Amino acid sequence: MRRNLIRFGLAGVLAAGLLGTAAIVVRPEAPIPVATTDTRPPADVLAQRITRAQQQLRAVPGDWPGWASLGAAYLEQARITADPGLYPKAEEAALRSLRLRPDGNSDGLVVLGALANARHDFGAARDRAREALTVNDHDAGAYGVLADALTQLGDAAGATEAVQRMLDLRPGLAAYARASYDLELRGRVTEAESLMRQALDNAVDPHDVAFCQAQLGDLAFGRGDLATAEAAYAAALAADPSAFGAQHGMARIGAVRGDLSGYGRLVARMPATSTLLEYATLLRVADRQAEADQQIELAAAAEGLFAANGGADGLAAAELALAQGRPEEAVTAARAEWQRRQHPDVADMLAWSLHTAGRDAEALPYARRALAGGSRAAGHAYHLGMIELGLGQPEAARASLARALDTNPYFSPVDGPLARRALAGLRTSGGNR
Amino acid sequence: MTVDTRLRRTAAALGAIALLGGTLYGLGPGTATASSHREAPLVAADPAIDNTDLYAFVSPERPGYVTFVANWQPFEEPNGGPNFYPFATDATYHIKVDNDGDAKPDAEFKWKFRSVDNRGDSTFLYNNGPVTSIDDENLLFKQTYSLQSSFNGEPFKTRVEDAPVAPSRVGAASMPDYGTLRQQATRTLPGGWKIFAGQADDPFFLDLRVFDLLYGGDLSETGQDTVAGYNVNTIALQVPFADVALKGDATRNPVIGVWTTTERDRVRITGGRGSGGKVQVSRLGNPLVNEVVVPASLKDTFNATPPERDAGIPALVKRVLEPEVPKLIESIYKIPAPKTPRNDLAEIFLTGITTKAGGPIKADLNSQLNNADVKASRFRPSEQLRLNLSVPVAGAPDRLGVLAGDLQGFPNGRRLTDDVVDIELQALVGAAQTGKLVDALAAGDAVNTNDQQFSGEFPYVALPNGVAVNSAAKQPATAAKLTGSSPAAAAAPASDTDVAQPAPDLVPVAVVSGATGLGLVIVLAGVFLLLRWYRRRGRGADPDRTLTF
Numbered sequence: 001m002r003r004n005l006i007r008f009g010l011a012g013v014l015a016a017g018l019l020g021t022a023a024i025v026v027r028p029e030a031p032i033p034v035a036t037t038d039t040r041p042p043a044d045v046l047a048q049r050i051t052r053a054q055q056q057l058r059a060v061p062g063d064w065p066g067w068a069s070l071g072a073a074y075l076e077q078a079r080i081t082a083d084p085g086l087y088p089k090a091e092e093a094a095l096r097s098l099r100l101r102p103d104g105n106s107d108g109l110v111v112l113g114a115l116a117n118a119r120h121d122f123g124a125a126r127d128r129a130r131e132a133l134t135v136n137d138h139d140a141g142a143y144g145v146l147a148d149a150l151t152q153l154g155d156a157a158g159a160t161e162a163v164q165r166m167l168d169l170r171p172g173l174a175a176y177a178r179a180s181y182d183l184e185l186r187g188r189v190t191e192a193e194s195l196m197r198q199a200l201d202n203a204v205d206p207h208d209v210a211f212c213q214a215q216l217g218d219l220a221f222g223r224g225d226l227a228t229a230e231a232a233y234a235a236a237l238a239a240d241p242s243a244f245g246a247q248h249g250m251a252r253i254g255a256v257r258g259d260l261s262g263y264g265r266l267v268a269r270m271p272a273t274s275t276l277l278e279y280a281t282l283l284r285v286a287d288r289q290a291e292a293d294q295q296i297e298l299a300a301a302a303e304g305l306f307a308a309n310g311g312a313d314g315l316a317a318a319e320l321a322l323a324q325g326r327p328e329e330a331v332t333a334a335r336a337e338w339q340r341r342q343h344p345d346v347a348d349m350l351a352w353s354l355h356t357a358g359r360d361a362e363a364l365p366y367a368r369r370a371l372a373g374g375s376r377a378a379g380h381a382y383h384l385g386m387i388e389l390g391l392g393q394p395e396a397a398r399a400s401l402a403r404a405l406d407t408n409p410y411f412s413p414v415d416g417p418l419a420r421r422a423l424a425g426l427r428t429s430g431g432n433r
Numbered sequence: 434m435t436v437d438t439r440l441r442r443t444a445a446a447l448g449a450i451a452l453l454g455g456t457l458y459g460l461g462p463g464t465a466t467a468s469s470h471r472e473a474p475l476v477a478a479d480p481a482i483d484n485t486d487l488y489a490f491v492s493p494e495r496p497g498y499v500t501f502v503a504n505w506q507p508f509e510e511p512n513g514g515p516n517f518y519p520f521a522t523d524a525t526y527h528i529k530v531d532n533d534g535d536a537k538p539d540a541e542f543k544w545k546f547r548s549v550d551n552r553g554d555s556t557f558l559y560n561n562g563p564v565t566s567i568d569d570e571n572l573l574f575k576q577t578y579s580l581q582s583s584f585n586g587e588p589f590k591t592r593v594e595d596a597p598v599a600p601s602r603v604g605a606a607s608m609p610d611y612g613t614l615r616q617q618a619t620r621t622l623p624g625g626w627k628i629f630a631g632q633a634d635d636p637f638f639l640d641l642r643v644f645d646l647l648y649g650g651d652l653s654e655t656g657q658d659t660v661a662g663y664n665v666n667t668i669a670l671q672v673p674f675a676d677v678a679l680k681g682d683a684t685r686n687p688v689i690g691v692w693t694t695t696e697r698d699r700v701r702i703t704g705g706r707g708s709g710g711k712v713q714v715s716r717l718g719n720p721l722v723n724e725v726v727v728p729a730s731l732k733d734t735f736n737a738t739p740p741e742r743d744a745g746i747p748a749l750v751k752r753v754l755e756p757e758v759p760k761l762i763e764s765i766y767k768i769p770a771p772k773t774p775r776n777d778l779a780e781i782f783l784t785g786i787t788t789k790a791g792g793p794i795k796a797d798l799n800s801q802l803n804n805a806d807v808k809a810s811r812f813r814p815s816e817q818l819r820l821n822l823s824v825p826v827a828g829a830p831d832r833l834g835v836l837a838g839d840l841q842g843f844p845n846g847r848r849l850t851d852d853v854v855d856i857e858l859q860a861l862v863g864a865a866q867t868g869k870l871v872d873a874l875a876a877g878d879a880v881n882t883n884d885q886q887f888s889g890e891f892p893y894v895a896l897p898n899g900v901a902v903n904s905a906a907k908q909p910a911t912a913a914k915l916t917g918s919s920p921a922a923a924a925a926p927a928s929d930t931d932v933a934q935p936a937p938d939l940v941p942v943a944v945v946s947g948a949t950g951l952g953l954v955i956v957l958a959g960v961f962l963l964l965r966w967y968r969r970r971g972r973g974a975d976p977d978r979t980l981t982f
Contacts (some may be wrong), residue, residue: 045516065729072476079472104730114475129487143477164703169737171697171712172482175472179702195700198801202523204481206557208474 029177045205046080049073067097068107071142075114080207082270090115096252106136118153120313120419122341125149140170145154147178154342156185173199173208177215184219185344187374193219207243210236211342214245222376224408239392244270255282256410267295273303273316277323286415296323314340318349327357348380360390378404378411382419389422398426441694478521480506481521482695484717485665486637487528489691489846491818492671494890498625499822499885500671501542502849502894503693503717507635509601509664512901515557517601518632519576520546524697524714530672531690532679533808535803536741536815541583541675544630544668547574553564559601564608567597567617575600578630580622584676599631602664602897611896618726619892627891634885634895635665636849637720652690661775661884662898662978667918669892674822675827679804683822688785691846692718692740713737718818719782719844720853723859726752726782739816744784750814753778758861771863781844781860783814786835789812794865797837799845832881849887849894 002155024243052069055061071093078086094111101108113128129146131138143166150159164183166175176199183192193216193427213236218228230253247269251262263279280295303320306313314337321330330353337346348370354363370377387398401423405412488502496748505526509518520526525545528537552558552573562571576598581589602611617630636711638661674683695715696916716736717723731748756778759770780792785800789809798801799819802812827841832852834842835858844852844860861864885895 048510059722076474079474099727104728106730110475118472119668136733137731138737140733141475144473148473160703164701167700167702168712169733170714172479173478174474176700179470179700181473183702187856190700195702198523198700200479202479202521204519210583211474427813 011118023204034305043120046077046207046422050077056229061206064097064100064105065092065107067100068105069110071111072114072266074284075111078118080240081242084118087118091398092302104135106132106139106142109135110139110141110145113142113149117145117148120152120311122149122152128154136179138165138169142410143173144178145184145280151167151182151185152341152343154344154346160186173203177211180215180219182221185373185375187376189223189376191220202283203428206239209242210246213235213239214243217246218251220389221249221252221410222408224378225258225376226410229253248275255413260286267298271298271302271312272340273299274319275303280323296320299323312340313337314420315346315349322356327353331359332356338366342375344368344373344375344380348383352383355383355387357392363387364391376407378408381407381409381416382415385419386422388411398423401408401426423425452575453808461763465511467871469748476690479521480508481519482524482697482714483507483667483872484693484695484949485635486720487691487693487717487818487847488504488636488849489689489818491820491822491824491841491846491850492824493826495671496673496826498627498671499674499677499689500669500891500893501691501693502667502669502892503528503634504633504665504667505636505695507663508635508899509632511602511636511664511898512564513854515559515602517559517574518664518666519574519601520544520578520630521548521695521697522548522576524695526668526713527696528692529669529692529694530677531740531815531817532677532686532688532801532804533806534690534804535689536739536743536813536817537975539585541589541680542670543589544578545581546578546630547595549577557580558605560607563606564600565610567599567614572600572940580628580670592626593620593625593628596628596630597621599633601627602899604899610898611899613895624676625671625673627669629667629669629892631667631891632664632897634665634898635663636883636894637889638881640853659813662900664897667892667894669894672892678822679801679806682806685864687807687823688799688801688804688819688821689741690785690801690815690819692716692817706820713739714807717818720818720847721857722782722816725857726756726778728757738859739815739818744813744817747952749780750783752810752818753782759863771866773861775862775866777866779814779952780814780910781865784812785817785819786844818847819844833859836860850882855881857889916960924941 010224012192050070050073053066053073057070060066066409067310069091074090076092078084078090078212087364090111094115097108097111098105109132113125113132115126116122116125116285118282126149127146129142129149132142133146133288136142139177143162147159147162147166150156150162160182161392163175163178168177169175176195180192180195180199182382183189183195185186191233191253195216196219200209200216202424203212204207217232217236220226222234225243229249233246233249233253236243240246247262251266254262255259260279262276263282267279276295276299280299283289283292283295299320303316306316314333314335317333318330318432321327331350334350334353341432347366351363351367351370354360354366364384364387366381367387370383371379381400381404385397388394388397388400401419404419405423407418483505485504486502486852487504488500490500492498492500502528505520506518510516522545523541527544529540530539530540532539550573551570559574560569560571561573563569564572566576577595578598579594582592582598582916595620599615600608602608608614615629615631617859618631619627621627629674640834672970673679674687677689679686694713694715696711696713699710699712714736716738718740723732727749731752734853736747738746738749752775754776756775776792777794780786780790780800784790784792786792786794786796786798787800787802788795788797789802790800790812799821801807801819802822803808809906821840824841830842830848830850831837831839831857832842832850833839833849834848835845836856842848843856845852845886847853883895885898886917887893889897893953
């Protein structure tokens, strides 16, 4: 009972964090005084569309494309504000559209598919997308949903094909963004950046600008270019001060420099399990163990809420189990996620959980799998290296660890130094060089 | 009870509390906590490439010249500030002309835009002081364009570079004399070409109040004209007949077909087949075809298809021959749809009106088949806006165009003043087939003209609106037009209600629902107008007129 009370208290902290989030999200913009010029900030076009669409649909409830568009707009809003509270509204709008027009309504199916993706139900998303394509084989949005789903399910070839179809039908920001991610997963980061820059060049909506800049920041960070990454994140935040991806990026850059205040603000705004755990790890390295434990407790509460509401996210669950020193449970969670989908990140999580549980032999194929598609994720290379080290393969370990550090020396304030130490040890203990 | 179950229960209770807490209901099952799941925009704001309307008409004040006006990006809200509406810089904008009827372009005009962005990272503002000329330094974000042309498949030649785009009108304080900016953005090129690109009032007109009557809603809650008060991005071009007519001879070959496209470079991320080439992302010829004729599930196909492939897509052709709108009207209101196949519609949309293709309309007006030098064997039906350049300019244009005996109007090309909604509805219920114009329909939706006056000279379109749409009643000229001549409209307090609302920057649903939403508008407008027509016909108040070609 006492334990529950503690949990209750922690959840209260979590709720306070959420309230703080809301305060940040809705806070008024400060005007910039410039003579004889209209100084209003850019209108939130998406919010306006939603409001107007609601008004119009109240008057004209039979407008089935309007309902689908409203659902899509809700989803975009949910993505931008990281507010899943909009999901039921999006679903309701899409279902209403489909009730009004059950046949020939790819718009409604695309919204349902996108919603399934947002809820991490990637199999359902794939199915909705394919349904939409049987109705309308030129629907670029359906290919977008399909690409997202197949990427997450681990069907890399299928995802690439879907992205290509989307590019063939409707080149533009949405297609470029997916193409960029697809290329990144295949290690073609230069092309990935160039496509994302192309998307940015034509982005008009501040949210889109912020998205592209944040992605460019992540890509730059991924190859260890902190200055470029920071500039991109700053540009993203100039376009949209509440852009979560850019705030996350800035917090990561701050952490590299030993400043964890960005993470503090980040988790206050959005106390998601994985973000809280990242913060906890950083706090632990900074010898702030009590605060680290607090974050882990919060992460556990967040994960509990998520699961209690029917969510299933094996990655977050595995991360939490690792942070709490329960590697076998991490293995169980990661393996369950792997059954659902074979994305490189899941392979990596399963590998690392197995490694932490002392099962390096089992871990190795998954660690290799995480990188097999060509991904240059430094963290994955580090994990592979440590597993190889554990298996007594110094040569392979040296190559993997060097690869991690060459790709991005700042990939992790925790693992980076470990990688360096391991590498140094491998060199002095007489590798082939 | 295990700790774990208790924890889950507590958590569930907390979840419920959170749900009740309004803003706290965020932690649903969909909370994206997995770092790997990268969510990208799906329906990204990309309106700059959406064709809305194409107009083609013989220049009324300049004999021997034809004018094309093409519009993109509907529903630009003139709410000023940092909100502005550039042309896409990674797309090309095209106007294509087919003068020999093979559905391939014989004259092609291509616009490419460039942005000059001096805002830096410090401001999101469009201008930092009054903009009094087109090259004013206070305008922080400018666009310029190049225009290239190609004739008869020859390589493109540049006709102009770095021509200025008329900026988005962002308010009286920022742009005290917008007329000057318009003027400076209108250029004359060697060869007599006139060019313009920039923001303009949307010349399309349509009344959405039909919704109200159909759904029994309260007029005061809905009553906002769909398009009045909104702006578009316009590209206008005026060229001599000889530049677009087959063999340069508009006397022997007066008919041209026109369509406009937006294209982007093809991007490849998979091996093989190489790169290069263009993707047609948007296409437009006749007004409302995408809305009235093409069903939602074929809309994307149509936008991707060049006219030369129209005839090879049975589903598209079928939709012209067996259109959905009259069937829908019949199923709901028991008004018999005209018998199919609708060869009259095929004539209007796919071949042009001619006696040489075996169609039911006994007139020779605007098919390339009527050009003296056209080889009939190479003719291919396709959806184009067809214009006979030899029809004399009408002294007093009739908004119902050809159907009212004014042969210079739609569907013979399209003038800014043509009431294409009413005309196409007439056509869909068979006016062209029966040869009879339904006068009750001609009374129309009480919106018979644009809310802004058109100019008598190039580029003809009205200056962009400068007042936020929902406060448009504050603008005297617009207010007069909005309340219009219809007593019903005058009685509706819609504008006042909207003005009183705190959020003047709303964008109408049609932005969200896009073209298919507009399609629904048309369908509903059709139902409404037909009902009116049906009732009036019962009273015998229908002085039918025979079509005169």
